[in-house]
Amino acid sequence: MDATRIVDLRSDTVTLPTPAMRQAMATAELGDDVMGEDPTVNRLQVMAAERMGKEAALFVPSGTMANLVCLLTHCRRGDEVIVGHLAHIFLFEVGGSAAVGGIHPRTVPNLPDGTLDLTEVEAAIRDPQNVHYPYSRLICLENTHNRCSGAVVSPAYMAQVRELANRYGLAIHLDGARLFNAAIALGVDPAELARDADSVCFCLSKGLSAPVGSLICGPAEFIRQARRWRKLLGGGMRQAGVLAAAGIVALETMVDRLAADHTHARRLAEGLARLPGIVLDPRRVMTNIVIFELAPDTLSPSELVQRLAARGVKIGAIGGRKFRAVTHYGIEAEDIEYALACFQTVLSAEEPMRQPGRLTCPE
Numbered sequence: 001m002d003a004t005r006i007v008d009l010r011s012d013t014v015t016l017p018t019p020a021m022r023q024a025m026a027t028a029e030l031g032d033d034v035m036g037e038d039p040t041v042n043r044l045q046v047m048a049a050e051r052m053g054k055e056a057a058l059f060v061p062s063g064t065m066a067n068l069v070c071l072l073t074h075c076r077r078g079d080e081v082i083v084g085h086l087a088h089i090f091l092f093e094v095g096g097s098a099a100v101g102g103i104h105p106r107t108v109p110n111l112p113d114g115t116l117d118l119t120e121v122e123a124a125i126r127d128p129q130n131v132h133y134p135y136s137r138l139i140c141l142e143n144t145h146n147r148c149s150g151a152v153v154s155p156a157y158m159a160q161v162r163e164l165a166n167r168y169g170l171a172i173h174l175d176g177a178r179l180f181n182a183a184i185a186l187g188v189d190p191a192e193l194a195r196d197a198d199s200v201c202f203c204l205s206k207g208l209s210a211p212v213g214s215l216i217c218g219p220a221e222f223i224r225q226a227r228r229w230r231k232l233l234g235g236g237m238r239q240a241g242v243l244a245a246a247g248i249v250a251l252e253t254m255v256d257r258l259a260a261d262h263t264h265a266r267r268l269a270e271g272l273a274r275l276p277g278i279v280l281d282p283r284r285v286m287t288n289i290v291i292f293e294l295a296p297d298t299l300s301p302s303e304l305v306q307r308l309a310a311r312g313v314k315i316g317a318i319g320g321r322k323f324r325a326v327t328h329y330g331i332e333a334e335d336i337e338y339a340l341a342c343f344q345t346v347l348s349a350e351e352p353m354r355q356p357g358r359l360t361c362p363e
């Protein structure tokens with residue numbers, strides 16, 4: 001067995017650019033993108049807008065900046081956004097919209113399938129005539145839903161949210177960091193998933209394997225204003241075509257292969273669910289994210305992480321006794337089998353603690 005094997009399941013953000021991306025980066029035609037003159041960025045933006053069925057697009061450095069720019073563009077200081085309590089925007093983006101934009105988050109519980117109960121959303125919408133309230137301005141959705149085990153949100157649900165938002169004059173922002181995963185899992189065009197959102201963003205640097213970058217897509221006037229917010233946040237990059245070139249290769253070559261990541265995640269989930277000590281319903285796993293729990297009478301969370309890491313299998317502890325494993329480019333079927341064998345070994349009671357760095361599992 002290969003004693004140096006590393007199976008890094010912490011995130012799909014660990015993916016490295018493909019050889020074709022490196023080649024495209026080296027030869028990209030460049031210009032000053034703050035002046036709108038980088039032909040490669042411009043090409044990527046046109047491609048992204050087309051894929052999302054929107055008028056225009058804007059290249060930004062990260063998913064976090066994409067979401068922040070969108071919230072700043074939709075809202076004024078003191079406005080309220082309705083957002084799931086497990087949304088990446090709410091949990092993991094440093095409270096940026098409040099810190100930078102004075103935007104007030106109003107959380108509604110996420111259901112296990114990543115959606116928000118529409119009755120709860122409607123109940124959270126404020127009466128604009130009441131002087132005590134902030135203005136409700138925006139509903140934020142996430143697809144796939146990271147903390148809901150990569151759950152896929154359907155076009156039919158999006159249409160229901162649209163109908164509700166229209167009734168109250170609210171806008172919809174879709175954090176589609178992994179929207180292509182959702183599109184592949186559902187067998188629909190990503191534009192169909194984005195249709196009912198006013199703004200949508202997606203990441204190039206997750207399952208699509210580009211090194212850097214996200215795209216914001218929406219109406220041309222929205223993107224014009226978003227460009228100012230991007231500049232304010234320091235996200236105006238000059239010869240950014242070096243990065244956009246990798247993004248173009250990502251869109252051209254890395255979308256269809258996401259199906260393999262989903263197959264691997266499903267196999268991992270099914271294998272884990274059979275192990276004593278693991279709590280997981282594999283039917284929840286529809287894309288590339290597997291969230292599972294360790295039963296109370298087994299290892300501690302840090303023991304599990306360390307014992308797996310000692311065998312080259314890396315997973316993320318996400319709080320309590322919960323963990324996340326994410327499949328991606330570079331993880332093959334045999335890596336999943338290896339990871340499952342390592343889980344089985346470390347979860348067996350008689351397994352002694354090993355020295356980190358000795359990758360000798362399974363025996």
Ligand SMILES: Cc1ncc(COP(=O)(O)O)c(C=O)c1O
Binds near residue numbers: 088
């Ligand atoms: C759903 C979701 N949105 C946004 C982001 C932020 O992306 P970035 O890490 O590029 O800032 C992530 C990152 O993992 C994410 O999972």
